[in-house]
Amino acid sequence: DYMNQINAKLGTDYGLFNYYGAEDADRVVICMGSFCDTLEEVVDYLNAHGEKVGLVKVRLYRPFSVKHFVDVLPESVKKIAVLDRTKEPGSVGEPLYEDVVSSLYEAGRTGIKVVGGRYGLGSKDTPPSSAFAIFEELKKDAPQREFTVGIVDDVTNLSLPEDPEAPNTAAEGTIECKFWGIGGDGTVGANKNSIKIIGDHTDKYVQAYFQYDSKKTGGITISHLRFGDHKIRSPYYVTKADFVACHVPAYIIKGYKMVRDVKPGGTFLVNCQWDAEEFAHHLPAEAKRYIAKNNINVYLINAIDLAKEIGMGKRTNTILQSAFFALAKVLPEADALQYMKDAATHSYLKKGQNIVDMNHKAIDAGATAFTKIEIPADWATAEDAPSTITLEGREALLKQVRDIMTPVSRMEGDALPVSAFKNHVDGQFELGAAAYEKRGIAVVVPEWNVEKCIQCNQCAYVCPHAVIRPFVLTDEEVAAAPAQSQFKDAVGPKAKGYKFEIAVSQLDCTGCSNCVYICPADALTMKPIEEQESKQEIFDYAVNHVSEKTELVANNVKASQFKKPLLEFSGSCAGCAETSYGRLVTQLFGDRMYISNATGCSSIWGNPASCSPFTTDANGHGPAWNNSLFEDNAEHGMGLMLGHQAQQKRLLELAQQLVDEDGASQDLKDAAKAWIESVNDAALSKEASKTFVVELAKSDLPAAKEILANKSFLTKKSFWIFGGDGWAYDIGFGGLDHVLASGEDINVFVFDTEVYSNTGGQSSKASRLGQVAQFAAAGKDIKQKNLAEIAMTYGYVYVAQVSMGANLQ
Structure with a gap:
């Protein structure tokens, strides 16, 4: 009723x-x-x-x-x-x-x-x-x-077969569009504005869905737009579109299957710095065949250089939005441009008339900046080029990269069968997968000037993604290096006889320019990636074939960077400082770290499923990383430590049995005794464990076999709890306080951004008095919680506040 x-x-x-x-x-x-x-x-x-x-x-x-x-x-x-x-x-x-x-x-x-x-x-x-x-x-x-339905279940075989060419059931006359962008380039915002313009100024029905990968800013975004004269009842992503735009040229090079989303006779707009011939060189044969056989209209637009000329930097979204309206013909072109200008004025007037004028200029430019290319007849029979990619590494890791990470990185993860995850049912993934991703998303990357470099290593110290690194090489390593490598004599009391180089992984760089800003000698310059991409072989050779010179490693700014970072190529935002700190911690403790990571920014860049940026050293040792719930991360981290203590307690009992065992060799007894005495010292336990393992392998005693089966617990571990201020100051504070009060040997690292960064910048207890943030638009009206002072009240907790920007040491 x-x-x-x-x-x-x-x-x-x-x-x-x-x-x-x-x-x-x-x-x-x-x-x-x-x-x-x-x-x-x-x-x-x-x-x-x-x-x-x-x-x-x-x-x-x-x-x-x-x-x-x-x-x-x-x-x-x-x-x-x-x-x-x-x-x-x-x-x-x-x-x-x-x-x-x-x-x-x-x-x-x-x-x-x-x-x-x-x-x-x-x-x-x-x-x-x-x-x-x-x-x-x-x-x-x-x-x-x-x-x-909606999944390929080839394990329990419950899934129903689905036809990928099923009929289009959207309302008659519905226009469907897809836009492939990159997080932070404004594509999503521009498409939200486009839908609002169409909805506000026509009688059409409109719909928009936005799809994201698991990266932070710099990840893939896909905007799905529909509009038409009839009610839209389509709560699903666009699969066949009248208009598809690729706003990131790297997606063409990587072979993302964007073209297959275009309906026969539809439009494909590509933002790139290439002419038609260069575009054809980069376009995969599969895409060429589809374009030719389905009469796709292809347009090129160089919004990258156009945005720089206008003064908008990397923000190409307004130019590309204007091109969309000019090509899609949803509205009369003159009306669409005027509506865009009105929206830009409303959005940016508070930032000054100059910003408004730049946006108006970008709108006018985008409406005519595109060029239609003629499709050669031989595209219909284009042949696939043989693959030149060879992957090296642990077989389990390579299988993960091939079967899971690569499809997921192309936004094709929903097509993976259940069987692809049979080896990961407990949530475990191999370390080091991010090194195989090579996204190539930067427009500009650093170029090293060997003459100007003073070998301070500050560039590597501040690099969030560990893409620029110093290497010291022997004469033999120099002789085998790629021809375009450059070297200079290494400086330092222990560096005599070595050569020094800075190598850059262009395909992993995000173009943040942190290294350029920090360099005191102006030895780095940002250059277009097309000019630098051939130098990727320099980095690859150095990483894979240049040994780590352990005698040069020490705990200071310069020497710490000769240690391999065990956090590399993460999915964090370009220029993010969080990963700079996280990377440095792995250079100091990484080969024996356990990390419990609270959900937040640091867990998102810390381990996107199947693509871990945490990696291993030459001995196969690296951080063991876990992600717990937001509210119990501290307890989870302490649980990891207590679990390890229980394991080690058992090993100590077994080792003592060997010391007291008449049937044990004297060498085994001595090794067991040395390990027992060093168990609480990181460096000593590492060395004692090596000798102990060698002697254990020679023995048939039950105690020796059990210890050998659990040898990973022999060295002293470094336990870390990672999380942001939303976790440490607010939601997880009760558990954190319990851990701090325990007196246990455990480390807590708070990535304090003074807002809830991962959810959009909301105010937290770490936000300062008067700070403007979401949920505090008029300024926060209570003072900042002093977490450091609270921890210090216990009297036995060591507290440090660090800021690379204030003091690199």
């Missing part, structure tokens, strides 16, 4: 259950939530093609009314598929499925075949192909009792 009263006032039609479809349907799907809109599209399509199907939309789930449910169900129904967006391991079926089965039994309608399916788990997209697959399954005499 209440819902009917609301319907009468608002003109809606919401019942406890709503039926949609053929009155005499023989197959019906029961569902709740946004997938119902997709199912409506497919129901319309199938009924228009002579089938009899329907949909029951659950509006009020609890309490579940059997009477109202049965009343909306057509008498003609023979088969039902019930969809749940949840998984109930161990149950007979998912909740809605069980409710439907029991309701039909109670109502006496026992002649209906009912099956249950799962969809949308882990935010899986559920396009029309999933709905078509469900109705197709219901056609069978014996449809699958339980199934999943």
